[in-house]
Amino acid sequence: MKKLILSALAAATLVGTNISAVQAEKINPWRDCGIGALIFPSVPAGAVISNIIWDLGTTAVTSNASSPDTCEGETVKVAQFIQETFKPLEEETANGSGEHVTAMLNILGCEENVHNSIIKNVRLEYATKLESTEDTQKPQALYNAVIHNTADVCSAS
Amino acid sequence: MFVFPASATSLQENLSLAIQTNLDEHPYWLKLLHYKKHIGSTSGYKSEVISEDFFLSNTKSDPLAELKATIKSIYTPITNPNQHTRCKFIARTQWLQSKLNMELPSIECEEFKQWIDLENINQVQLVFASGYLKNPASFYGHLLLKFSSSSNKNNLLDLSINYGAMLTDTNPILYIVNGIFGGYTAGFSDSRFYRQNHNYGQTDLRDLWSYNLDLSQDQIKQIAFHLWELLDVQFTYYFLDKNCAYHFANLLALVIEAPLTDQYSPWVMPLTIFQKLMENKSKDNPLVKSVTHIASRQSQFYEKYFHLNEKQQQLLKLLLESNDWVSHSKFKSLPDNEKIALINVLFDYIEYQLAELGDSSSDRVQQLSLEKKKLIRTRFSLPASPAKKQRTHLLKTQPPHHSQYPKLIRVSGISSKESSGALLQLRPVYYDILGSESGRMPNSALSMADLTLSNFNGNFAIRRFNIVAIESYNVAKTELRGDNKYAWMINFGLDTPDNMCFNCTRVQLSGGLGKSYKLSHQHIINFMALGSIHTEHNNEGNATIGGQVSLLSKINPSWNSLITFNKTRTLTNVPTSSIKWENSFFNLKHFDVRLSLERNNSNLLVTAGYSFYF
Numbered sequence: 001m002k003k004l005i006l007s008a009l010a011a012a013t014l015v016g017t018n019i020s021a022v023q024a025e026k027i028n029p030w031r032d033c034g035i036g037a038l039i040f041p042s043v044p045a046g047a048v049i050s051n052i053i054w055d056l057g058t059t060a061v062t063s064n065a066s067s068p069d070t071c072e073g074e075t076v077k078v079a080q081f082i083q084e085t086f087k088p089l090e091e092e093t094a095n096g097s098g099e100h101v102t103a104m105l106n107i108l109g110c111e112e113n114v115h116n117s118i119i120k121n122v123r124l125e126y127a128t129k130l131e132s133t134e135d136t137q138k139p140q141a142l143y144n145a146v147i148h149n150t151a152d153v154c155s156a157s
Numbered sequence: 158m159f160v161f162p163a164s165a166t167s168l169q170e171n172l173s174l175a176i177q178t179n180l181d182e183h184p185y186w187l188k189l190l191h192y193k194k195h196i197g198s199t200s201g202y203k204s205e206v207i208s209e210d211f212f213l214s215n216t217k218s219d220p221l222a223e224l225k226a227t228i229k230s231i232y233t234p235i236t237n238p239n240q241h242t243r244c245k246f247i248a249r250t251q252w253l254q255s256k257l258n259m260e261l262p263s264i265e266c267e268e269f270k271q272w273i274d275l276e277n278i279n280q281v282q283l284v285f286a287s288g289y290l291k292n293p294a295s296f297y298g299h300l301l302l303k304f305s306s307s308s309n310k311n312n313l314l315d316l317s318i319n320y321g322a323m324l325t326d327t328n329p330i331l332y333i334v335n336g337i338f339g340g341y342t343a344g345f346s347d348s349r350f351y352r353q354n355h356n357y358g359q360t361d362l363r364d365l366w367s368y369n370l371d372l373s374q375d376q377i378k379q380i381a382f383h384l385w386e387l388l389d390v391q392f393t394y395y396f397l398d399k400n401c402a403y404h405f406a407n408l409l410a411l412v413i414e415a416p417l418t419d420q421y422s423p424w425v426m427p428l429t430i431f432q433k434l435m436e437n438k439s440k441d442n443p444l445v446k447s448v449t450h451i452a453s454r455q456s457q458f459y460e461k462y463f464h465l466n467e468k469q470q471q472l473l474k475l476l477l478e479s480n481d482w483v484s485h486s487k488f489k490s491l492p493d494n495e496k497i498a499l500i501n502v503l504f505d506y507i508e509y510q511l512a513e514l515g516d517s518s519s520d521r522v523q524q525l526s527l528e529k530k531k532l533i534r535t536r537f538s539l540p541a542s543p544a545k546k547q548r549t550h551l552l553k554t555q556p557p558h559h560s561q562y563p564k565l566i567r568v569s570g571i572s573s574k575e576s577s578g579a580l581l582q583l584r585p586v587y588y589d590i591l592g593s594e595s596g597r598m599p600n601s602a603l604s605m606a607d608l609t610l611s612n613f614n615g616n617f618a619i620r621r622f623n624i625v626a627i628e629s630y631n632v633a634k635t636e637l638r639g640d641n642k643y644a645w646m647i648n649f650g651l652d653t654p655d656n657m658c659f660n661c662t663r664v665q666l667s668g669g670l671g672k673s674y675k676l677s678h679q680h681i682i683n684f685m686a687l688g689s690i691h692t693e694h695n696n697e698g699n700a701t702i703g704g705q706v707s708l709l710s711k712i713n714p715s716w717n718s719l720i721t722f723n724k725t726r727t728l729t730n731v732p733t734s735s736i737k738w739e740n741s742f743f744n745l746k747h748f749d750v751r752l753s754l755e756r757n758n759s760n761l762l763v764t765a766g767y768s769f770y771f
Contacts, residue, residue: 081349081351084351084352084355085313085351085355087359087508088359088508090533091501091504091533091536094533094536094537095497095501095536095541095542096540096541096542097541097542099311099313100313100351102311103311103313103314103351106311106314107314119541120541123537123541126537127537127538130533130534130537131534135530
């Protein structure tokens with residue numbers, strides 16, 4: 001159990017991994033690291049639905065504890081954060097700042113002096129997806145915009 | 158890593174020293190193992206922990222055997238550091254090292270280090286989640302603990318600790334029975350604070366109060382070490398006395414000498430812990446450095462709404478009564494900064510309303526969700542704004558420790574034209590509508606096992622016994638759609654139908670539904686339809702219906718007043734009416750003075766009482 005909790009919580013320890021665009025492309029935390037991945041291992045679309053209905057919480061990360069290379073690290077943690085706090089986070093992203101935005105960038109190890117420029121770019125990119133994205137897919141769209149715009153400027157330290 | 162062989166001499170010496178110095182009877186050791194005095198145990202103790210693997214001696218009731226087993230285990234060779242006793246039971250190991258002469262090889266507890274970054278943590282906060290009338294288990298509030306760094310103002314990623322029952326059913330009857338009589342196991346769990354903030358503040362709309370404890374770095378470490386030991390551990394859950402408040406008080410007792418619970422009370426309430434923390438000191442220093450309010454989404458909405466000027470408030474009201482808010486001509490004509498201000502109030506309004514409406518798929522939910530989407534799009538089309546500045550708090554919410562103590566003894570004299578006597582009221586929990594309302598749902602009452610005895614001419618009788626009595630005026634703070642909920646009350650127990658009858662109690666279940674309106678900053682009027690079923694009294698039947706009008710006035714902090722006009726009729730058509738004026742004076746934490754006048758049909762009754770809260 002402790003191990004399971006650890007895997008869910010290592011997010012904010014901010015130790016270790018560089019966030020690379022390559023890694024981000026490889027992992028879809030919603031599809032690969034959630035409850036749905038266990039329930040629908042061969043049907044990625046089903047996995048996505050299941051995760052969004054239920055949770056992308058501790059249990060979700062736990063279920064993939066045997067795959068530490070893919071489902072640990074800051075990208076999964078930030079996906080979890082986005083999924084769980086999406087409503088205030090989306091509002092703050094629209095405003096361009098806020099405590100959830102700051103916490104999200106802290107998970108990714110972004111220095112404070114680059115927060116404004118990152119969120120400016122995230123804001124622009126995510127806004128273009130709003131019209132065409134289903135509500136259930138919006139956390140992933142925000143996640144993609146965040147990962148895309150932090151890949152070269154943030155690292156856990 | 159090179160591992161030194163364990164020193165047999167050192168082990169034997171330390172075992173002897175531990176036994177000679179009676180470390181097994183040391184209060185700290187008893188606390189770490191959660192031993193409590195137990196008559197049925199040969200040692201006189203039994204641990205409250207029910208998990209087998211918390212004990213190295215294979216017994217839960219022998220502090221000495223556990224001490225010996227722990228010392229021996231500390232000396233075992235290190236093969237897997239994270240699974241070694243020194244990493245699994247860090248608090249025990251550290252304490253024994255401080256008491257004995259242990260020469261031990263170095264060890265790195267990597268999992269513990271990943272769990273908590275003690276290098277950067279220098280604060281522990283105890284968090285009170287205010288009471289929640291939608292769930293009986295949450296009436297009395299809840300407790301959390303979190304670790305934070307004074308250099309980090311963003312607390313969402315703080316490591317937070319919760320204590321709760323592990324629920325196995327959703328049947329409400331089983332839920333209550335298992336909760337009270339030990340049908341659930343419980344334990345500590347950990348998560349980042351954003352999850353607690355979301356669950357309590359966004360979903361349940363409960364305000365949080367964070368009490369920053371004045372602890373040394375060593376004390377913070379002791380708490381962290383012991384929590385690490387407890388994360389996999391299970392206890393038996395008892396709602397009344399072995400609940401979150403009890404276990405967090407036990408945890409803090411490792412480093413705080415002052416008692417945080419009432420030793421002889423059969424129940425432990427979260428509020429009591431905070432009141433004790435504020436009252437007690439450690440070496441003449443307060444135990445709490447500061448108290449911070451973390452507003453729920455509903456409170457955030459009110460705060461922002463009352464910062465709007467009158468014209469903006471009127472526009473907001475107009476928008477909410479229309480469809481397609483962002484297309485409204487008056488909204489479109491606003492300058493950007495005013496649009497942004499309104500949108501942010503509307504974000505909070507919508508989420509507050511959605512939280513109230515729950516998971517329903519009603520038209521209202523769909524409409525609000527649609528408006529939210531449009532608002533988000535509109536907000537993205539406007540310029541980004543800088544981070545919000547600290548706002549002045551217009552709502553003046555008081556922290557929970559300012560409230561009156563939950564247990565009450567009230568002695569009153571009562572007099573009418575015909576006779577006079579005395580009343581004794583005993584209420585184990587919690588508050589009535591005239592009491593101070595710090596940290597509580599405003600304009601509400603919640604009491605359980607509330608007994609009033611009378612003595613007239615030497616004859617004792619039960620005058621009233623409320624097993625459960627809850628009342629909520631639910632006063633709207635704004636005139637906005639959806640911010641005006643029903644007032645309601647429910648009461649089950651014994652009552653006296655005629656206040657001039659001194660020995661005629663009956664069993665009754667009553668309820669009421671109505672509306673409340675704010676007349677001014679100080680005055681609230683409430684209209685409520687009433688209905689009750691009850692045992693028969695004077696051949697008046699088993700059911701009564703009626704209504705009441707109440708005027709609640711908070712004249713000043715030392716004087717609250719409630720005037721109630723009540724008119725009812727039994728199903729056998731027997732009418733009754735009464736008018737009652739109740740007053741509460743002083744409203745201090747430990748006492749108040751009550752004075753009431755009541756005209757019941759044609760009789761006038763005067764009551765004056767002194768209340769002691771503890």
